[in-house]
Amino acid sequence: MTTAGLELTVLMPCLDEAETVATCVHKARGWIERHGVDGEVLVADNGSTDGSQALAEAAGARVVDVPEKGYGSALKAGIGAARGNFVIMGDADDSYDFTALDAFVEELRDGADMVIGNRFKGGIEPGAMPFLHRYLGNPVLSWIGRLFFRVPVADFHCGLRGFRRDRVMALGLRSRGMEFASEMVVRAGLSGLDIREVPTVLRPAGRSRRPHLRTWSDGWRHLRFLLLYSPRWLFLVPGLVMFAVGLLLTSLLVLGPLEVGAVTLDLSALVYSAALVVIGAQAVTFALFTKVYAVAKGFLPPDDRIDRLGARFRLERGLLLGVGVLIAGAVIAVWSFWRWRNEGWGNLDPTDQLRIVVPAALGLILGSWTVLASFFLSILGMDKQVELG
Numbered sequence: 458m459t460t461a462g463l464e465l466t467v468l469m470p471c472l473d474e475a476e477t478v479a480t481c482v483h484k485a486r487g488w489i490e491r492h493g494v495d496g497e498v499l500v501a502d503n504g505s506t507d508g509s510q511a512l513a514e515a516a517g518a519r520v521v522d523v524p525e526k527g528y529g530s531a532l533k534a535g536i537g538a539a540r541g542n543f544v545i546m547g548d549a550d551d552s553y554d555f556t557a558l559d560a561f562v563e564e565l566r567d568g569a570d571m572v573i574g575n576r577f578k579g580g581i582e583p584g585a586m587p588f589l590h591r592y593l594g595n596p597v598l599s600w601i602g603r604l605f606f607r608v609p610v611a612d613f614h615c616g617l618r619g620f621r622r623d624r625v626m627a628l629g630l631r632s633r634g635m636e637f638a639s640e641m642v643v644r645a646g647l648s649g650l651d652i653r654e655v656p657t658v659l660r661p662a663g664r665s666r667r668p669h670l671r672t673w674s675d676g677w678r679h680l681r682f683l684l685l686y687s688p689r690w691l692f693l694v695p696g697l698v699m700f701a702v703g704l705l706l707t708s709l710l711v712l713g714p715l716e717v718g719a720v721t722l723d724l725s726a727l728v729y730s731a732a733l734v735v736i737g738a739q740a741v742t743f744a745l746f747t748k749v750y751a752v753a754k755g756f757l758p759p760d761d762r763i764d765r766l767g768a769r770f771r772l773e774r775g776l777l778l779g780v781g782v783l784i785a786g787a788v789i790a791v792w793s794f795w796r797w798r799n800e801g802w803g804n805l806d807p808t809d810q811l812r813i814v815v816p817a818a819l820g821l822i823l824g825s826w827t828v829l830a831s832f833f834l835s836i837l838g839m840d841k842q843v844e845l846g
Contacts, residue, residue, distance in 0.1 A: 465489065465496035465562065466541030466622070469518075469549040470531035475507040477551040477663040482516035484555035494562065500549065501535030503527070509549075528669070529630070529637025536625060545619040551663035552585060553617040560655035561619035570624045570650035573610055573642065574617040574657030584661040587672065594676050598683070602639065605687040608646030610654060614638050614679070617657050624650055629755060635675040636682040643686050647758050686757065688747040696740025703733030707819065711812050724811050731819045738823055742830040749837045775831025779824050786820020793817060 467485040471478055482498050489496045500513040500520045510520050523534040536544060543565045547553040553574070564572040581591060599613040616638065628644040630637065645652055662668065684691045709715050710727040751757040793813045797805060 463495055463497065463540045463542065465494050465543045465545065466539035467496065467498045467555065467558070468532070468535045468539060468544050468546040469498070469500050469513075470503060470528060470535060470546070471500050471505060471509050471513065471549040472503040472531070472669060473505045473507045473509060473666065474549040474664060475505070475509045475512055476665060478509050478518075478549045479512045479516040480551050480663065481547075481549045481555055482513055482518040485558075486517050488556050488558050492559070492562075496541055497539075499535055499539055501531040501538070503531040513549075525633065527633035527637075528635050529632040529640070532637055533630060533633075536622060539622055542622060543619060544622050544625070545617070547617040548662075550668075552660050554658055554660070557658070558619075560657075561617075564653050564655060565619055565621065568651060569653045571620040571641075571645050571652045572618060573612065573652065573654050574615040575612045575654045576615050576657060576659040577612055578654075579656030579658045581659045582661060585659045589672060594672065598639070598676070598679050601680070601683055602642065605683055605690050606643050606646045608642055608652055610642055610646075610652060612654070613642055615657065615659075620645075631756075632682065634678055635670065636678045639679050639682050640686075643683070644758075647686075686751075688744045688751070692740045692744035692747060696737045696744060698737070699733050700737025700741060703730045703735075703737055706730035707734060707816070711816055713812075724808060727811065727815055731815050734819060735822055735826075738826060742826070742834075745834060746830075746837060749834065753837065772831055772835045775834070776828055779827030779829075779831060781824070782820055782827060783824025786817050786822075786824055789813060789817035789820060 467489070469478070469481055469485075474481075478500065482500070485498045488494075489498070498518040500510070500518045501523050502510050502513070502520055503523050503526060510522070513520050521534060521538045523531045525534070532546060535546070543562065545558055545561050547555060561572045561574075576586070577595075586595075595612065595614055599611055602608065602610065602613045618641075620641075625641065625645070628641070628648060630640055630644060632640045642652070706715075706722070707727065707730045710722060710724075710730060715722040715726070748757070748760065752760055793810065796810075796813070
């Protein structure tokens with residue numbers, strides 16, 4: 458619970474930062490006192506064994522112990538224990554300047570829900586960020602985040618950020634590891650919070666031990682999170698592209714060989730293009746499954762598009778579509794058997810026969826998949842207020 462009148466909590470997650478935690482606490486307390494802010498410094502300790510807790514307390518911080526391991530776990534516990542209406546979080550390794558919090562507090566007082574530092578605008582001192590992080594990891598993941606979620610953040614993983622405590626508590630953040638930084642921005646963007654950026658400087662960390670951040674595994678955790686929270690880009694967009702390309706090629710190859718420059722596409726390409734249609738259709742329906750499930754379980758916020766889908770889609774409509782496609786495939790299959798019968802059940806020209814059999818099999822597969830998908834989507838809709846069947 459926040460304490461009435463306490464405006465700010467400066468929150469520092471900590472794991473074995475004995476070399477720097479006291480310095481960070483002194484800097485934050487000094488800024489609070491110089492600016493007359495009613496605030497506190499809170500250290501969320503994640504199981505330090507080097508005496509960081511005592512050093513933080515001696516420097517004037519309040520310390521909460523967080524037994525559950527992980528960067529996200531420490532921050533969630535710290536946010537829950539914070540007494541300030543505003544929270545500014547930053548690492549306790551002295552890489553962020555706790556003497557320059559003015560811009561964060563000004564934006565929060567101006568009505569921002571979340572304020573994120575931008576190290577690329579504020580400056581990255583030599584040795585402060587590894588080459589791969591600076592020129593590949595952070596720019597690429599930040600670009601993906603902006604593309605997927607349309608949030609105006611150019612530095613998704615800056616560890617110095619401020620926010621209104623009640624707004625972030627309402628997001629129901631779940632991540633326990635380093636991907637917590639991405640989840641905070643993504644969930645805030647999806648919930649329509651007012652997110653702003655301010656320049657901040659990144660300096661080399663003051664500790665001598667190796668950093669906790671692991672380049673490839675933690676980078677993958679961030680990327681995995683971004684993909685899992687965006688069914689559109691994980692399933693829908695690739696699925697629509699594969700379905701459209703596969704359907705176009707299948708339609709052309711059914712009519713005969715296709716000349717593309719010096720290359721001739723024929724039966725093998727027909728089979729592969731039909732497979733692309735099936736894979737694309739499955740990906741599109743998986744996008745719907747994931748979206749409905751994620752909204753129903755609270756992983757993603759409510760979406761008007763899902764409501765409109767529920768208003769228009771009924772199980773019976775999906776069944777009619779699926780059965781229609783199934784019947785079309787069955788009719789083509791019967792035609793192929795009729796041709797075989799007229800040939801006396803003997804050998805047929807495989808070239809001509811495949812141009813009939815592949816569309817027949819495609820219709821049977823897509824029709825069956827549509828029927829099954831319609832039932833499953835309706836089952837998912839049972840756990841959502843929007844009626845999907």
